[in-house]
Amino acid sequence: MEKRLMMFLAGLFLSLGMAFAQTKVTGTVISQEDDQPIIGASVLVQGQRSGTVTDVDGKFTISVPSGKKITISYIGMETQTVTPKNGMTVTLRSSAELQEVVVTGMQKTDRRLFTGSTTKVDAEKAKLDGVADISRSLEGRAAGVSVQNVSGTFGTAPKIRVRGATSIYGSSRPLWVVDGVIMEDVTEVDADQLSSGDAETLISSAIAGLNADDIESFQILKDGSATSIYGARAMSGVIVVTTKKGKSGQTRINYTGEFTMRLKPSYSNFNIMNSQEQMGIYKELEANGLISFGRTYRASSSGVYGKMYQLMNTYNPATGSFMLSQTEEAKNAYLREAEMRNTNWFDELFSNAIQQNHSISMSTGTDKAQYYTSFSIMDDPGWTEQSKVRRYTASINAMYNVNKKVTLNMIANASYRNQRAPGTTSQSVDAVTGNVSRDFDINPYSYAINSSRALDPNEFYTRNYAPFNIHNELANNFMNLDVVDLKYQAELKYKPIKKVELAVLGAYKYSTTTQANEIHENSNMAQSFRAMDDATIRDNNPWLYSDPDKPNTKPESVLPVGGFYRETKYKMSSWDFRATAQYNDVFNEDHIVNLYGGMEINDTQRSRSYFNGVGMQYDMGYLGSYDYLFFKQSAEQNAMYYSLSNSYGREVSFFATATYSWKGRYVINGTTRYEGSNRLGKSRSARWLPTWNVSGAWNAHEEPWFQKTFKTALTHATLKASYSLTGDKPAVTNSQAIIQSFNPWRPFASDKESGLQIYDFANPDLTYEKKHELNIGVDLGFLNNRLNVQFDWYRRNNYDLIGMRTTNGTKGTINEYANVASMRSHGEELSISSKNIVSKDFKWNTDFIFSHVKTKITELDNRSRLIDMVTGTGFAKKGYAYRSLFSFDFKGLNANGIPQVVNEKGEVVTSDIYFQSRDIDYLVYEGPTDPTITGSLGNSFTYKNWHLNIFATYAFGNVVRLDPAFYASYSDLDAMPKEFKNRWTVSGDENKTTIPAIPDLRQLQADTKLSYAFNAYNRSTDRVAKGDFIRMKEISVAYDFPQTWLNALKLKSASIKLQGTNLFLIYSDKKLNGQDPEFFNTGGVAVPMARQFTCTVRVGL
C-alpha cells in the first residue's frame, strides 16, 4: 500500500529512459483469499512510470525492460515486487479486512469502484453451528440488518429487515438472490403472519433447503445504489448468497459433522406456580363456587377436579364401588396427590436428543474445468415431542472453460425435507371479545407453560368434552411435511474481445410442499366431534350438528367414526432468463470505465390445494368412511372441504449501469432499470416502473497528498454518496377487479347456489410502492487498517405505499386499497472492526456493530380496528412508527378487584369496551414493536491453534406485549403466573396491587361481559414491557489440529469446535419474567430458539 503510493509519487518526479531492451510479459493477478482474479490491480515496472491495470480476468500484459522487476499493487492488498515471467500468476495477500470484490448477484465489481452501501458476511465466520437455517446466522453480523427469531422451528423464516420496514401492508422482506438467481417464495407469508404460528410458516424460509456448509458468503446490499440493479424488486434490500465453487489445481474433500444438544427449558426461568401453589388457587376457586360438581363435571375442559368428579361418578362393577368414594377423605387424598405432583412439563415434552448434521463436499478442478459437489443430511429427532426433521441436500457446481472465449457454468441444487410438527389449525382473533385463540392447540411449548403442574402427565383429562392427554394427542394429531426444492441453472459466457463479456443465464426452480395433517380417530380433536356422553354435553358441544331441516331433534355427530386427513399442497415452478453484456476498459491508464446492461424475464407459477379427508380410519387400514351430514353442515356453513388456487407472476426488465472512475480516486455511477409486472395495472405508467440511481465515491487515500498527510495513522478513507429510486410490487393485485366464486350463505341447503362476487374492486392505477433513498457513507482505515470504521447515514422516503383510501362509495366500495400512504425513515449504521493484538501466536479481534433506524408513517388513513392496535405486533398509525403498539389506559382495580380501563367514551370502565371500534385515538401509545437499535459485539481470540469466540447481540427500542395471563374465569387446567400471589383478594387491596382478582361466581353472573375487562387488561398499559435485550448469542472454542498430527493421519486439516448458542440474556426487562422478547408465543408450530450446545468436527482430506 505504502509502496504503491510511493510509486505514484515516484512516477511523478522521475523521468525514465526507455533505453533498455523490452520483453513482453503476460500474467494473472489473483487474490490469495479466494483465488479470484483481481480486477484493476496496477502493474508497474519498478522505478518506472509506465504500467498497466489488470482486466476483468486479472490478466495483464506489460513490456518490461530486461533486468527490471515489476510491482503489483492493489488497494487493500500487500504490494508485491516480483521478477517478470511470461504466464506468471501473482497472488496478492490481503492487507486488511477490506474486501476487494462486491458481488451484486449480477455483476462482480471492484470494491474501489463500488459506490453503494454493502456488507459482506463470510459464511464461515457467521455460521452458527447447529442452526440449520443459515438466514438466522445473519443476526448481528451486518449493520442495518435486523434478524428477529419470532419462531425457532425449522423452516420458519426469521423476521429479517434491511434498514427497517419499507411498506405498511407489504412484507418488507429482503430479496434473496442465490448465485445470481432470485429465490421466489413458495408461499407469500407476510411479516405479521410470520409470528402467527400457523402451519404455513413452516415453509416461509426461502433458503431452508440450502446446506449451510455450501455457502461461501453473503453480500448484503443495503442502499439504493447497491440494490438499484434489482430496481423494482429491491426496495427492502437484497441478500446475495454465493455458494462454493471448485478451484483449479486443488482437490479437497471436506467433512463437517455437527452434534447439537438442546437444553430443556427450566421452570426456574419462568414464573409459573408449582402444583402446591396452584392447588391453593383451585381450592379457592372451589370455595368461590367456580369449581363445583355441577360446573366442572360436564365442563368442556377440565383437569384435576373434573377428573375427580368423573371418578366419583363412575361405578366400577369389578370392585362394586365408585372409582373414588364420595368421602371428604378420599377427595382430600386425591387432591393431596395432585398437590404433590409438581409435574415438569418441560421434562415431559422436551428432549435433549442430539441433532446431527453431516455434510461432505468435494472440490476439484483443472484449468479446463472445476467442480464442487456436496451432500448433506440433517437429522433432528426433535427438541419437542413431534418435531422431527430430516433434510437431505445435494449440490453440484461445474465450471467448464470451453475455450479462451467461452465458459459454461452449471449449478444444480436439490433438497428434500421431511418434517413432523404438532397438528394445528389457524389462529383467529375474536374481534368481539378481543380473544386470540387457536382451536385444538397442542403446541408443546405453549402447553408446557400454560398447563397446570398439578396434572398427571399420563392421565386423560377433558378437553372439548373429550378425553385429552398431551402425549396421546401429539401421537395422534400431527403434521407431516414433505418439501422438495430443486434448482437448475446454467450460465454461458462469451468474450468476443477482451473487454467485452456477453452472458446468458437460464434457471429453473421447482418446489413442492405437501403438508398433511393427520388427525387420528383416537385424537381428542376427532373424539370431540362425537362427544355426547349425556344430554347436557350433547346440547353444549359446539362440534355436534343440529340439522335445521329436522326441528326438535338432538344434535348429532358429523364424524361418527375416524378422523381427518387434511392435506395442503403448495407448488411453485419458475423460469428465469437473463442476457447481459459487460464492457470494461481503462483508457490512458487513468480512465476506468465499466458498462453493464441486459434484460431479464421471469415467469413464476404457484398453486395451492387443500383437501380434507373426512372420516379417515387410520386404524382400519386408512379406510375412508364419511357421514353425509358432514357435507350437509359444511354446505350450510359455507365451509369447503377442498380448494385449489393458482397464481402467476410474470416480470420483464431491462437494466443498465455505467461506472466511470478517474484513477480510482473519483467514481461516479449511474444505474437504471425498467421493469414491468403482470401484477399491476394495464396502463404503462402503472405497470412499468423506471428505477434509477446516481452515486459517487471519493477514495481519498488515492490522492497523492493523503499518505503524506496522515502517514500510517489513517491509511484508508472513502466517502460515498448515493441517491436512488427503487420499488416493490404492492401486496394487493386488484389492478383489475378480482372476481371470485363464492357460495353465499343461505339458511337451508336447498337454497344454496354458487355465484361470483367482487373480492376487490378494480384500481387501474395500481402501481409499485416506491422509495427514494439518500445514503452517505464513509469508510476509514486506521493504523495500517488495523482499525476499520464504516459509517453510513441514510434517509428514506417511501411513497406510493398501499394504504386505505376513502371514496364516496359509488364505484362499489367506500374504503379501498390504493397507493396513498407514505412513510419516512432514517438511520445510522456503524461497524468497527479492530485487530487489537496481532502477534505470531496470539490474535485478538473485536467487531462492533450498531444500527439505528427510525420509521414514521407520514400518510395513512387508518381504518384499523382497536383490536388490531393492541394485539401482538400492533399496527400502523399516522405519525407513529411502522407497527406501533397501543394499550388501553389501565386505571387500577375497582373496589371488587376488577381491572378498569378507559373506553372510547373516555369513561373508566371494566367491561363496557367495544373491541371493534375504529376510534383508537384514546389508546395509549407504547412504542414500536420492531427494535430501533440492533447490533452486536464480537470478540475473537486466537492463540496458536486455539480459537475463542464470544458473540453477543442486542436490540433496543421496542415494546412487547406480555403473554396474556388473566382471564375472567379459570379452569382446573390453567397454570398461573406467580404474580397471582399478589392479586386482589380483599377490599382495599386495589390500593396495593394491580393484579386483578379471580372473579367469583356472583361477579361473573352479574356481568356477562366480564371477560372483556380481562382481555382489555391483558392489553393494557400494565401488561407491556420493554423489548430491550442483550443476548449472549454464541461462545465457542475451537481447536485446529496441528499439521504434524495431520500429516501422520494423511489429513489436510482437522478441527473440533464446541459452541454454546443462545446461552442467556445478559439484560432484559424484569417485567418479562422469562418471556423471550424476540419470540411470539402464539402456539401452533411456534417454539423459541433453543439454548444449545454444538460440537462440530471438521476434517479435510
Place this chain on the structure above:
Amino acid sequence: MKKLSILSLAAGMLALASCDSYLDKLPDDRAEVNSLDKAKKFLVSAYPNHSPNFVFFMSGDNVTDNGVLYTAQPNQTNAYKWEPIETENNDDPKQVWNANYEAVAVANMALEALAGDESADAQALRAEALLCRAFAMFQNANMFCMAWNDSKADEYLGIPYPKVAGVSVNERGTLRQTYENINADIEAALPLLNDGYLTVPKYHFNQKAAYAFAARFNLFYQNWDKAIEYATKALGGNPIALLRDMGSYATLAGVDDIHNKWIRSGENCNLMFVDAVSINGRANRGSSSYKRFCHNMDVLKTQTMWAKTPWSESASAATKNALQEARRMYGSNQAVYIPSLIEDFEIRDKINQTGYAHVVDPVFTGDETILTRAEAYIMKKDYDKALADMNTWLTAHCDVTSPKFLTLTVDNVNTALDAIRMTEVPSRAVGEESIKKPLNPQGFTVEEGTQTNMIYVVLQMRRITTMYQGQRWLDIKRWGIEFTHHLDGEDNLVFKAGDLRGAIQLPNDVIEAGLEPNPRETATQN
C-alpha cells in the same frame, strides 16, 4: 459496446410491445365475466348484503324506550333519536350505503358484459341486472332521501346513480332524477323478464318479485294505476295462494320452528329473499345489549298486534282478537316479538362460537303486495276492490273461527275507526297512543272520512305484515305520520310531517369524500 447497448436498447423497445402482452396474464385465477353463465353467477352478488331494517325499525314507532335501566347500543340510540349514526356496524348507514353501491357495481359490470348480446337469455339477465340496480338504489333512496313528494322532488336531494362500471358519480342530483332513474330501470327490465334460467328463484328477481317491486316503487312514486297493474301481475288470479297461511303456524312447536317455516322458499307468500348480515334479529328479540329501545308490551297493546282494530279489542285473548299473529308473540314485557325475522347464525369459529349474524328478509311477499294494491285502490277511491284485497289479507292472517273475525265493509271500517281515539302528538305515554296518528300525506291528499279510515286500516295491516322489514318507517315518511319517541328522563322527541330527519344522514366517510350531506333543521335538532 456502445453499439451493442444501442442495439440492445432498440431490441428492448421492440420487445416492450410484445412484453406488454406477456404481462397481460392475470396474476391469479380471478374470474372474468365473459359468458352468459358467468354473468348469471355474477348476479348472485348483485343483492345487497346489508339491510337498512335495523335503522328503520329503531327510527319508527314500533319501538319505545324501556328506560335507562336497560342497555342500548350507540347506533340504536342514534337511530331512535334521529341523530347521525357514526358507528360502522353491520346495520349502520355506512355499511348499507356500501352494500347497495356494491350491488350496483356488480349489476353495472354484468350489464357491461351483456352489452351487445340481444339473445333471449341475455335479455333475461339484463332484466335482473337492471332490477338489482334499481332495487339497491331504491333501498338507498329510502334510507338517505326524503319520501317522494312531487312538489318538492326537484328540491330534495337524490343519491348518485352510477350506470357505468368503475366510474364514481360525485353528484347527488335531485330526488326526481333518482326516481326517474329507478323508474327507467324498472320499466326497461319488466318486458325482458324470464324466470327460466333461475335455479334458486326465490333469491333472485323472479317475475313475481319483479312485479311486486315495481308495484311498491310505483306506490311510493304515487303512480296508483301502475302500482295496481304491477301488483296484479305479481299476485295473479288467486292472490290468497300467495299469502302467508298464518293458521299453519299455529301447530308449530316454538320460536325456531316458526322462524324456519317463515323463511322457507317453499312458502308461496315469500316472493323474494335478501339475506343481510345484521344484528336486527337479535335486537328485536330484546338481547340484553339492545333491550332499552324495543317493541314492548305497551306498543303491542296500543298499536300493533294487540291494538284495538276492527278485528281486535285490544287484547291477546283468542276470543277478542282474530289475528293469528297476536297469538304468536314471544318474549318479555320489554321486548315482545313474533319469530319471523329472527337471527340465523353462521358459525365461523366453533370454539368461540363466533361468526356472522344473518337476517333473511323476505323483502317481497304476497301479503305486502296485496296491501300495496289495496292502498292504491283506496287512493283511487275504488273501495270495493280495496276491501276485497284487505279481506283476502284478513282471511289469511286471522283465525276465521274467532268471534272477532269479520269481513270488512266501508261501514264497519268507518264505525270501528271512528271509535278509535286519535293519538295526541306529543303523546303523554305510549299507553295512550292508538293506531290513529295524524296523517299529512307528502305531495298528495286524502279525504277525511272513509278514505282516511280505509288508509288507517291498510297501514295497520302493513305494519303487522312488515313488522321487522322497515316498511313502517317508510309509511311514516310517505304519509307524514307524526309521532312521539319517549325518552326516560329526557324530553320527548317528536317526528313531524316532512321532517328532514326522515332522510338518514349520509355516512361520514361519504360526506368527507365530497357528497353533500342531508340538510337538517336546526330547530328540530334539539
